[in-house]
Amino acid sequence: QVQLVESGGGLVQAGDSLRLACTASGRTFSSCAMGWFRQAPGKEREFVAGISRTGDSSYYAASVKGRFTISRDNAKNKEYMQMNSLTPDDTAVYYCAAVQTPADSVVSDQKRYTYWGQGTQVTVSS
Secondary structure, eight states, X not given: OOEEEEEOOEEEETTOOEEEXXXXXXXXXXXXXXXXXXXXXXXXXXXXXXXOSSSSOEEEOTTTBTTEEEEEETTTTEEEEEEOSOOGGGOEEEEEEEEEOSSSOOOOOGGGOOEEOOOEEEEEEO
């Protein structure tokens, strides 16, 4: 079992930065691929970024590539996402997710994720 808790959301202006964190409980964090997803009002939840178990591999949605950076610290059971140059289109509830994987690979398909946090709101004003 893995419990996930997100933090770091808030209200910012366009062009600002935020750093989201996801804290995991349980002893299997280092065996999990991790991801960030978001859901804007009236839209489906979408993949934002993913990182492999070791952190050696990462993958980003085209809409955030070059602005967002995903990272993890397995010693602290934490995952992070640094978000720069935020725009109003980034406004959404952001979720972290985890799935145990045998391989050190990134998982972008949300259907494969087993564990989910409750989400943290990010609002970007223009």
